[in-house]
Amino acid sequence: MANEFPIEQVRERFPALKREDNGKQVVYFDGPGGTQMVDYALESMYRYIKNGMANLHGTFNTSADTDALLDQARETVADLLGCQANEVAFGANMTTHAFAIARSLAGFINEGDEIIVTELDHRANVDPWISMARDRGAVIKFIKLDCDNFSLRLEELEEIITQKTKLVAVGMSSNVTGTVTDLMRVINRAKEVGAWAVVDAVHGVPHLAIDFQELGCDILLCSAYKFFGPHVGIAVIRENLFEKLPVYKLNPAPGEIPYKLETGTQNHEGIAGVIGAIRFIEELGFGESRRERMLSGMHAIDEYELELAAEVEAFLRSIPEVTLYRNKSGRKTPTFAFTVDGHHSRDVTAWLAENYNMCVADGDFYASTMAEVLKVYPTGGWVRIGLAPYNTKEEIQQFKEGLTAYIAQHQENMV
């Protein structure tokens, strides 16, 4: 229950929440674009830098410490995502990882093979696979959007995923509508035909407990800046696929997993920060093992966010001028996309920023296929409000007041 969630202690952990502009405290509703950073992450980064940075595999202490830090970070991520530490590779961000993996997998793709992407996804889980397909003369197919409930038409899976399918790329949760996709259904169908399943978990990891092993996918991608950490991309690749993945790399650089995908020198201080970010999740949970604590920590976040989300949803559905792009049933993350009839989305977000110091984003959020299918470009895409565990009921009250005031004051200015 929300009243059991230690919201005051949680807020204390996020220094950026203290920011004020012109005497108004900032309200962060842009978690899906990137959450604020927890102090544990900042402290881990600072500690690493302050104690002496180094490159890997040296004889001296700072280098040994850096090797140990990267090992520790892999083990921490493995506990959070339910995979093995040697399946975790760090990188710049999810997009860069996806392009590198697509280039590596391309050698296994032949003319006439089929690559499946979706209309719901962020293009970071579409364009790398489309580029790979084009390079190899493969056929690209989309799992279509059900425009009535903003989810994928999974009833068409049998038809779309065939014996010719080599790779299926699907998102865990939409960074626009919050729709959580039934991943098991997609992955199971991919496995039936012997295809690889790639999961974009960028918008899933901040809100949902994840078990890579149980999901049975081959590749899972996420980004630490979406879950309270710094800008570091994370790829989890199933060991037996990772082993045989040819990568573009420097000749003298390690050829073993997981290092072979980590081209160049990594963002060691950022990777230190990932450990701190996950510690925040762990401390919200309980249990014997670290994995149990992380899972229950994620459940606590989920439960708290769902309670706040119910309030946002009821409010948005109650306003006649608002069109909400949200499935009425089914699992969702606390992320809301809407348009205000006759108004450009940027006008709404700019007004909320100016008058309420509120961070609310607008645009297509790179889910451009869905934006086209749903024809939201004439209003500049959607307005998006996304919740994080540091948001409060009071902030939601401010959002309600803000949007109500905007609509009342702008009745005349229709686009």
Ligand SMILES: Cc1ncc(COP(=O)(O)O)c(C=O)c1O
């Ligand atoms: C669902 C989803 N996938 C992929 C990405 C791309 O992540 P990155 O910025 O780490 O490349 C984002 C970023 O917003 C996202 O929301």
